[in-house]
Amino acid sequence: MFGKKRTRELLLVSFLLTPALLIFFVYRILPLLWNLVLSFTFWRPAKTPEFAGLEHYNEMIFYDDVFWEALSNTIIYMAGMPIAIALATIVALLVNARVGGRNIYRSAIFISYPMMPVAVGIIWQWLYNERVGLINYVLLSLGIIDDPIAFLQSTTYALPSVMLVGIWQILGFFMIILLTGLQSISQNLYEAAAIDGTSNWRQFWRITFPLLRPSLFLCFVIGVISSFTSFDLIYVMTGGGPGHATELLITYIYKTAFELSSFDYAGALTIMMFVLFLGITLIANRIAGGEAGKIE
């Protein structure tokens, strides 16, 4: 069926792919399948598993208020991503302009991204602190507030405060992606637009924005992934509290599995999160015309 040369090539390709596929299978596919199995069983450590049918899903959807709170928090957290992308676009446009010291701005903004989330969480915990935090100090000094605010201990402010940190940390990464996208747009297009008398506003919406679309969608997908996986940041800053005010699905899954030892129920939660995540990514990619991250 295949020529000799083709067979050899196929063998070589399979051989070279094997290590990567093996790791992917052992650490991604297998746990996912195991979660799927868990989600349909009653399973406690050192006890015989029993078939549970849809019992866990039934409980999750009809009886578990925390699940719904965690889901709604996750969606709110995710809704911060378009804000981050919009901010990153503005920043990228600014540092892409020929201004003095733009390399310094670029580095300063990007530097938040490679920092460890745990370190970021601790730093911001101090910044948000009610008594010694810089943010309260500034707000008080400017007379914007009369009494210090316990940002991370307040059910009103905790989630927005945590979101702000999430946005701050990922902003630099989005900026780099968008900057790369901006720089791949030919300068000649802007010169042609200038000669054609295009206003800056129209130039952005009719030229820059459409040509930046693949980069914007790449940011969106990364943003969605990060809002489903921002475990360490939340866990360090609030632990999901106060109450469940900053509980995300990922922190709830962790607590269910490792603090309550309900691995079976955590498995069901994980499957739910996976389905949601897959759905959002597919829709996003459909809207992007399947071109997320593509460079023209």
Place this chain on the structure above:
Amino acid sequence: MATVELKNVIKRYGDLEVVHGVDLAIADKEFVVLVGPSGCGKSTILRMIAGLEDISDGEILIDDTVVNELEPKNRNIAMVFQDYALYPHLTVRQNMSFGLENHKIAKAEIGKRVADASVILGLEDYMDRKPRQLSGGQRQRVAMGRAIVRNPKVFLFDEPLSNLDAKLRGVMRTEIKKLHQRVATTVIFVTHDQVEAMTLADRVVVLKDGHVEQIGTPEEVYHTPASVFVAGFIGSPTMNFITGSVSSSGDSVRLADNFVLTPPEHWHAALAGRREVTVGIRPETFHVADAEDASVLDIKIDVVEPLGSDTMIFFKIDSAEAVARVVPKLGLRSGDTLSVSVDTQAIHFFDPENGQSLRGSEA
């Protein structure tokens, strides 16, 4: 209706001056080609006229109005870029109407102008395609269409044909010439290709290192080049340059032992008193010697290049390489010997020091 005038235009990048005081007056509807090797400043001059580069010193006038401080959009010009600069995400139709929409022109009028331009350029069948679905020549036409619909005062072309293959380049050259006859607008065209310059231009501006070497009609720059540079740049194969020694009265120039030229009388005064001179002889100025020739040169042919319509023969005059264009029927082969002579009316003499033509006031 537009004239373009450059008065002592200078461009500096920091301390580096790249355009040194260019003066140029372009008449309404004139087709002017700026030509020169890369780095001669031709594109910079065009971009200054377009308003894409600041003018460091001097003035640029369009229709007698100084435009130094005007934004590109207020200069009423259109430009065709080397890489076409088409918007990749817009269709041909959208690309062509984009500029008009900026100027708040009525939809019906835009549609009409775009349709007219598409007919002129033969793009009717491609109006809903994206640029990436077009060939190089079609993209080139779209870029021109985008310029035409604007009805600009001046068309600027920045090496528009250099991304096309040789055959298509010839076709597009003809189309641009036809287009100019049809729309009758002032055109400034930049190229490094002397054939494009010669075939398209009403007047050619030859540039070198940010200086104007010569401005003239194609015939003028070809037949009365102002310098060795212009003489060598215009014409293919390039002019032969041979050092000759001048007789004291300036009425004869010796190129080789038995080969003495008698320059036409109008050169004598300029040649008198010189010892050496650079003699410029175009390949077609050589001919196979006959009985009427006063002085002939016996050559040994090194290489023969038959082109069909002509044959090029390469040989040496003393140690200098030379090429001659002869009729193809001679059946010459390398190693053959031949007696040649030159048409002394068509030879050029240049100062060997500064390369300027010695023609002086006669030109």
